[in-house]
Amino acid sequence: MEVEQLEIRDHLGRHPPFDQLPDEWLDRVANEVEVGYFKAGDDLLAFGDEVRDLGYIRSGAVEMFRRDGELYNRLGEGELFGHMALMTTGRARFPVKAQEDTLVYFIPAAIFHELFDQVEAFADFVEVEDRTRLRQAAAASVGGNPLLTTRVDHLVSLDPVVISDKARVQQAAELMTRENISSVIVVAGEPGESVTAGDMVGVLTDSDLRRRVVAEAMSFETPVSEVMSTGVITVERDQFLFEALMVMLKDKVHHLPVLDRGRLIGLVDLSDIAGHESQSSLFVVRNILYRNSIEGLESLVGDVKDCFVRLVKEDANSHMIGSAMAGIGRAFKQRLLELGEEALGPRPVPYCFLALGSMARDEQYIVTDQDNAMVFDDAFDPDKHDAYFLELARFVSDGLARLGYTYCKGDVMATNRQWRQPLSVWKQKFSDWIERPQPETLLHSSIFFDLDGVHGNTGFASTLQSFIAGKASQSPHFLGCLARNAQNRTPPLGFFRDFVLEKGGRHENSINLKRRGSGPMVDVIRVHALAAGSTAQNSFRRLDDIRAAGFLTASMADDLRDALEFISVVRARHQAAAIEAGASPNNNIDPETLSNLERRSLKDAFKVLANAQKFLKFRYRPGGG
Amino acid sequence: MYDRRSWQAAGTSRDWPRIMQRQAESAHSPLLRDFLEKSRIEASRPLSDVPLVALDLETTGLDPARHSIVSFGLVPFSLRRIVCRESLYRVVQPRREPDAESIVIHHITHSEMAEAPDIVEVLETLLQALAGRIVVVHYRAIERRFLDAVLRSRLGEGLVFPVIDTMALEARRHPRRKPGVIGRWLGRKPVSLRLAACRQRYNLPQYAAHHALTDALATAELFQAQVAHAYTPDTPISSLWS
Numbered sequence: 001m002e003v004e005q006l007e008i009r010d011h012l013g014r015h016p017p018f019d020q021l022p023d024e025w026l027d028r029v030a031n032e033v034e035v036g037y038f039k040a041g042d043d044l045l046a047f048g049d050e051v052r053d054l055g056y057i058r059s060g061a062v063e064m065f066r067r068d069g070e071l072y073n074r075l076g077e078g079e080l081f082g083h084m085a086l087m088t089t090g091r092a093r094f095p096v097k098a099q100e101d102t103l104v105y106f107i108p109a110a111i112f113h114e115l116f117d118q119v120e121a122f123a124d125f126v127e128v129e130d131r132t133r134l135r136q137a138a139a140a141s142v143g144g145n146p147l148l149t150t151r152v153d154h155l156v157s158l159d160p161v162v163i164s165d166k167a168r169v170q171q172a173a174e175l176m177t178r179e180n181i182s183s184v185i186v187v188a189g190e191p192g193e194s195v196t197a198g199d200m201v202g203v204l205t206d207s208d209l210r211r212r213v214v215a216e217a218m219s220f221e222t223p224v225s226e227v228m229s230t231g232v233i234t235v236e237r238d239q240f241l242f243e244a245l246m247v248m249l250k251d252k253v254h255h256l257p258v259l260d261r262g263r264l265i266g267l268v269d270l271s272d273i274a275g276h277e278s279q280s281s282l283f284v285v286r287n288i289l290y291r292n293s294i295e296g297l298e299s300l301v302g303d304v305k306d307c308f309v310r311l312v313k314e315d316a317n318s319h320m321i322g323s324a325m326a327g328i329g330r331a332f333k334q335r336l337l338e339l340g341e342e343a344l345g346p347r348p349v350p351y352c353f354l355a356l357g358s359m360a361r362d363e364q365y366i367v368t369d370q371d372n373a374m375v376f377d378d379a380f381d382p383d384k385h386d387a388y389f390l391e392l393a394r395f396v397s398d399g400l401a402r403l404g405y406t407y408c409k410g411d412v413m414a415t416n417r418q419w420r421q422p423l424s425v426w427k428q429k430f431s432d433w434i435e436r437p438q439p440e441t442l443l444h445s446s447i448f449f450d451l452d453g454v455h456g457n458t459g460f461a462s463t464l465q466s467f468i469a470g471k472a473s474q475s476p477h478f479l480g481c482l483a484r485n486a487q488n489r490t491p492p493l494g495f496f497r498d499f500v501l502e503k504g505g506r507h508e509n510s511i512n513l514k515r516r517g518s519g520p521m522v523d524v525i526r527v528h529a530l531a532a533g534s535t536a537q538n539s540f541r542r543l544d545d546i547r548a549a550g551f552l553t554a555s556m557a558d559d560l561r562d563a564l565e566f567i568s569v570v571r572a573r574h575q576a577a578a579i580e581a582g583a584s585p586n587n588n589i590d591p592e593t594l595s596n597l598e599r600r601s602l603k604d605a606f607k608v609l610a611n612a613q614k615f616l617k618f619r620y621r622p623g624g625g
Numbered sequence: 626m627y628d629r630r631s632w633q634a635a636g637t638s639r640d641w642p643r644i645m646q647r648q649a650e651s652a653h654s655p656l657l658r659d660f661l662e663k664s665r666i667e668a669s670r671p672l673s674d675v676p677l678v679a680l681d682l683e684t685t686g687l688d689p690a691r692h693s694i695v696s697f698g699l700v701p702f703s704l705r706r707i708v709c710r711e712s713l714y715r716v717v718q719p720r721r722e723p724d725a726e727s728i729v730i731h732h733i734t735h736s737e738m739a740e741a742p743d744i745v746e747v748l749e750t751l752l753q754a755l756a757g758r759i760v761v762v763h764y765r766a767i768e769r770r771f772l773d774a775v776l777r778s779r780l781g782e783g784l785v786f787p788v789i790d791t792m793a794l795e796a797r798r799h800p801r802r803k804p805g806v807i808g809r810w811l812g813r814k815p816v817s818l819r820l821a822a823c824r825q826r827y828n829l830p831q832y833a834a835h836h837a838l839t840d841a842l843a844t845a846e847l848f849q850a851q852v853a854h855a856y857t858p859d860t861p862i863s864s865l866w867s
Contacts, residue, residue, distance in 0.1 A: 005709050007832045007839050035707035035842070037829070037849035059830040101828035101853075103846060106706070 005030040008105060011058060015078035016597055017125030025119060034106040038062075038098040044081075045092040051085035053106040054126075060102025064094040074099065078596055083126040086112050152244050153237035156258045156266035162191045165201050169213050169227060170220035172204055182206045183255045185264070186228045195264040200257060202228035234259050235268065242320050244268055246362075249285050249327035252334075281307045281324035288331040292339070294399050297332060301404055304328055305579050308366050312576035318568030319540055323362040330355060330454050332403055333372070333396060337455045340395040348385045350377040352453045352460035353396070356412060360452035361522070362538045363568070366575050366585050370397065370405040371412045371447055373419040375460040380422040389420055412447055423460050427467055434471050437481040445482060446523060449530065450537050465535045473533035480622030482530070486523035487613045491606035492516045513574070514587040517567040517606065524612045525560065527620060528552060539564060560612055563605035570594070570602060641787040641866060642668060654780050656752055663756040664786055666862060673704050673858030677789075678758040679845035681837045682768050685719055689774035693719040694744055698838030699754055700845050704858055707845045713754050714838040716741040745779045755786075759862060763820045763844045765790040787866035791847045794865065795823045798855060823847055827854065 009030035012018040018026060034053065038044055044062060045051065055062075057079050064073040064081065072094050075081060085092050086109055115122045162185045163172050176184055183205040187195055204224055212218065212227040234257045235244045244256055254270040284303050291297045307328070311321045337353055356371035358364045374389055393414035401407055414420055421429070430448070433441040449468050453461025472478060492511050511517070525539045525546070534545035540561060547557040574593075575585035591599050642665050649661035666675060680699045686692030700712040718741045762768045765788045773783040799816040817823075820843055821834060827850035832843045852860070 004714070004838070005712070005842070006836060007830075007842065008709065011830075031709055033709045035702075035709070035846060035849075036705060037827070037846055037853055039850075039853040042853070060828055101850070103829055 005033065008033050008035075008058075011078075012056065012105070015056075017122045020121035020125070021115075021119060025115065029107060029111060029115070032108055032111045034108065036104050036106060038102045038104065040098050040100050040102075042098045044096040044098060044102075044104065045094075047092060047095050049092045051082045051090055051092050051109070053108045054083050054086060054112045055081040055096070056105040056107060057081075058103040058105050060098065060100040062096050062102055063099045064096050066094065079600070080126070083112070087116070087127065151237065152235050152239050152241060152258055152268055153260075153265075155241065156237065156268050160185055160195070160257065160264055160266045162187050162195055162264075163204070163224060164188075164190050165223065165225035165228070167224050168220065169204075169209065169218070169222050169224055172224050173209055173220075176204075176206070183267070185232070185257055185267070186224055197232075197234060197259055197262050197264070200232045200234075200264065201225070202230045203232060203253075203255065203257075204228040205255070229253075232257060236260070237265060242316075242323075246320075246323045246327060249281070249324075249331070252289070281311070281328055284328055285331040288328070288335050291335060294336070294339070294402060297335060297399070298402055304404075305366065308572075309576045309579050312572045318565050318572060319362070319538070321572050322358075322364055322568070323538075325366065326355075326359045326362045326364040329359050329364050329368070329405065330452075332400065332405075334455045336396045336399040337392065339399075340392045343395070344388060344391055347392075347456070348388050349379050350457045351375060351380075351389065352457045353414065353455040354461055355452045355454045356447050357450055359454075360450045360537050363518075363522070365572060366579065367587060368405060369408045370400045371408050372396070372414050372454075373412070373448070373451075374414040374421075375426055375457075375464065376420070376422040377457070377460075378422045378424050386417075386420065390415065390417075393420065410443075410447075412444075423463065426464060430464070430468055431471065434468075434475050434478045437478050442481055442485050445478075446485065446526065449526065452537055462535075465537070469530065469533045469535045472530035476620070477623055479527060479531050480620045483527045483616045483620035484622060486520065486527050486616055489516060489520040489523070490613070491520065491609045493603070493606050493610060510588040510590045511602075512587050513567055513571040513589050517609065518564060518571065520613070521560065521564045521567070521609050524609070524616055525564075527616060531620070556612070556615070559608045563608035566601055566605045570598065639787070639867065640668070641863070642666070645786065648784065653782060656749055657776070657780065657782065657784055660752045660756045660784070661786075664758070666759060666787075668863035669861050671859045672852060672856065672862060672865070675703075675862050676758040677702050677704075677761050677845070677848070678755055679707075679761045679841040679848070680755065680768055681762065681840035681844060682771055683835065683837045683840075684767065684771055687767070689770045694771055694775065695719050696837045697751065698836070698841040699751075700838070700841045701754070701758060702845045702849075704849060704852060707842065707849070709842070711754075712838060712841070713750070715747050715750070717744040717747060718742060744775055748775070748779065759787060759789060759866060761789045761791065761844055761848050763791045763823075763840070763847065765793070765867065789848065789865045790867060791820075791823065791844055791851060792818050793867060794848075794851050794855070798851075820844065820847065824850075827851070 004027075009026055012030060013021075013026050018029065021029065033056075035058075038060075040060075044055065057075055057077055059077055061074060061076045062081065064075070066072050081096055082092070116126065117123070161175065161179045161181055163175055165186050165188055172184060176182070183203055185195070185200055186202040186204055187199040188201045189199075192199075202225070204227065208227050208229060213220070213222065218227070233247060233251050233253060235247060237258050237260045247256060248254065248270055256268050257264055258266050258268050284300060284307050287300055287303065288297060291300065304325075308321070308325060311324055316324075333353060333355065341347060352375045354360075354373040354375060356373060358368060359371070374393060376385070376389070380386075397407065397413050397415050407413065412419060433445050433448075437445070449472070451461060451464060453459075522539050525542050528546040528551045529536065529542035532546050532549035532551045534542050534549070536542045536545050543552075543557045543561050546552050547554055552560070570589065571587060574587075574589050578585040591602070594602065645661050645665045649658050649665070652658045652661060678699050678701045681697065682694050683696045684692050684694050694717055696714070696716045698712065698714045701708050716737055718739075760768070769785065769788055773785060777783040795818050799818075820840065821831060824843060824847050825831070827847065829843075829846055829850060832839050834840065834843075852858075856865070
């Protein structure tokens with residue numbers, strides 16, 4: 001009969017997956033709906049009941065239970081139940097009970113199957129298990145930023161210019177002028193037809209010629225090998241532009257040789273990427289490196305926020321946002337240390353300034369405190385040298401505070417004598433933490449075992465990373481204790497019940513996405529990474545290692561990745577929105593400000609975390625093997 | 626023919642099966658006779674076993690003598706499920722020009738009505754959809770009186786039948802709807818018996834009012850909710866109809 005179920009149609013049309021349906025389908029579905037009312041406490045489905053239709057909650061809320069009576073899920077307005085049964089055995093696996101007085105629109109199985117077969121968007125939605133829905137939500141949030149989707153070879157300049165390390169600097173300058181390039185790749189011996197990664201021994205740049213040759217009044221006959229920059233950093237042609245950009249930011253280079261299966265095919269230039277992404281974090285970093293005072297650096301704080309907001313608006317993924325902001329933080333530290341060294345004189349012994357926590361992981365956002373430490377060469381003598389480093393540490397720490405990186409409440413800063421130590425003392429400390437874990441040292445482990453060298457002799461940082469990875473992976477008791485700690489902060493699944501209950505009402509509550517979401521997730525990932533002996537610091541890179549080592553199945557690793565990505569992106573958006581509104585950004589999110597799909601996905605992400613914590617309990621046990 | 630005043634005053638104790646049988650015996654129209662025979666439902670039948678149909682008429686006014694029907698909507702249902710697929714909605718030609726005010730209420734335009742059939746053309750469809758079911762309405766005075774009036778004018782004989790009135794059921798739940806002196810002083814509002822207000826008390830969603838089909842659906846949902854809260858599936862139909 002040609003009737004219009006206006007109310008039913010409109011409501012369905014506002015909720016996924018029905019919002020994806022063409023009008024004629026929506027009309028049909030609305031006309032086929034059957035309606036049922038359930039008082040709070042009524043059973044909608046018992047275990048093993050035949051499921052004859054898809055349930056759509058029009059008002060109220062229901063709860064789904066496992067067979068053992070444990071709560072499995074809570075559903076509110078616009079959410080579905082029964083689809084898993086319809087797609088599988090046709091029998092209810094999870095009993096469903098009305099938590100409030102609830103009105104349900106039932107969509108008969110026949111229509112469900114027709115939709116499933118004929119409307120792809122509908123099938124995609126109902127087919128996916130909760131976690132897969134999350135993956136799609138995360139994937140959909142990566143939009144059209146060309147840095148994320150364009151690969152390096154798109155911008156590579158072909159026919160790279162190379163020169164022998166035995167050539168004279170004057171020859172090199174001539175070649176560079178002739179070719180109109182600002183840098184040249186140096187190869188060992190005479191350049192052949194094709195250059196491999198192993199042939200490259202350095203890069204000679206305009207600034208090398210200026211600083212090391214002209215300024216030092218060196219002979220133009222000096223061999224190139226004596227003035228070039230050594231340690232060639234390369235990228236692969238199929239890497240994304242943002243990855244190349246991050247390498248450049250991190251290592252302060254403006255050119256990167258591009259390899260194709262180990263063979264040099266060209267060079268990618270900072271200015272090319274910058275032209276591609278005119279307002280990137282790169283410019284902020286460059287400006288930081290040119291400022292000569294703390295006041296000068298302070299004037300850039302607004303740019304940092306703008307950069308963050310822009311990245312979020314361009315739908316950058318969390319890895320890109322996190323590494324861009326960490327790159328900026330790193331640049332601030334580097335510049336402060338340089339300014340400090342200028343004021344205090346040359347360093348008395350080699351040292352390395354360490355970034356800890358989110359900056360070390362390349363997962364920094366806009367709201368962050370400073371966690372840092374110093375590693376000295378073992379020639380360090382506290383009586384002679386420490387006054388210098390304390391002064392330097394204070395200078396950096398106070399400077400960072402003025403730049404918006406608040407002092408660490410736990411005093412994990414290089415200004416704390418405990419955290420200024422020679423390399424051998426650090427190794428001893430870490431050994432103790434791993435061999436005899438105590439509540440306090442376990443907390444330290446979760447901060448210090450994400451470390452990265454920012455300035456000075458960064459080799460110390462790499463040494464410590466390898467030391468930790470090697471030792472922790474062999475220490476089941478430590479892993480067990482760390483795993484137990486990683487289960488302490490549980491995801492706020494119960495929050496969603498309140499949310500359902502309070503619909504339409506006021507929400508006093510909000511979720512701290514860092515404390516209850518990304519933080520515990522990073523903790524879980526760290527345990528597996530240490531067990532797998534990974535030296536990676538970034539959580540996504542760690543997941544790659546964990547998966548490769550077989551410590552998590554591919555699907556578990558993917559779930560964690562998607563969940564972390566989703567929570568991180570929601571967090572970033574929340575902070576960007578606060579900045580734009582002129583408020584101070586934080587990590588507390590009110591679920592009511594989220595879209596229906598976001599809320600649903602957030603809940604899925606928390607479920608992934610809860611499962612990952614459960615798995616941790618089963619996988620690592622203190623005191624055992 | 627049944628005396629109008631007596632059924633208007635009737636309580637819940639009316640012997641509806643007998644009334645229906647008497648009307649069937651005296652009815653001339655086969656349409657009415659068919660309806661009356663099918664709709665003779667035993668007083669003791671439990672609610673869970675009774676086919677129901679929610680009905681809503683939109684009219685040009687409140688007085689059947691002066692105003693007429695502009696549309697009707699109905700949805701068959703049971704205690705368990707409301708079946709949208711079998712619902713029915715028709716706009717019909719009013720006999721008298723509707724005044725502008727009621728048009729605003731129903732959102733039915735003059736041109737829509739001009740193209741609509743006369744009610745006599747859809748009477749058969751309407752009665753067949755109602756037959757064999759107990760009619761559920763919100764505020765019985767409208768539906769029953771307007772239908773009776775239409776049948777009298779078009780077929781020359783009227784019709785009365787049992788209805789369940791969700792408004793009357795709600796009034797039973799709230800015998801003291803007007804707050805006393807203290808209640809008024811405390812700012813208590815009288816309990817409203819309007820459809821939307823009743824629905825709200827059962828956590829039912831807000832629907833746009835004054836579309837006959839939506840109102841019929843809203844009434845069916847309200848009745849399911851009322852039974853869930855105040856009655857049982859075994860409650861005999863006779864304790865609810867009037």
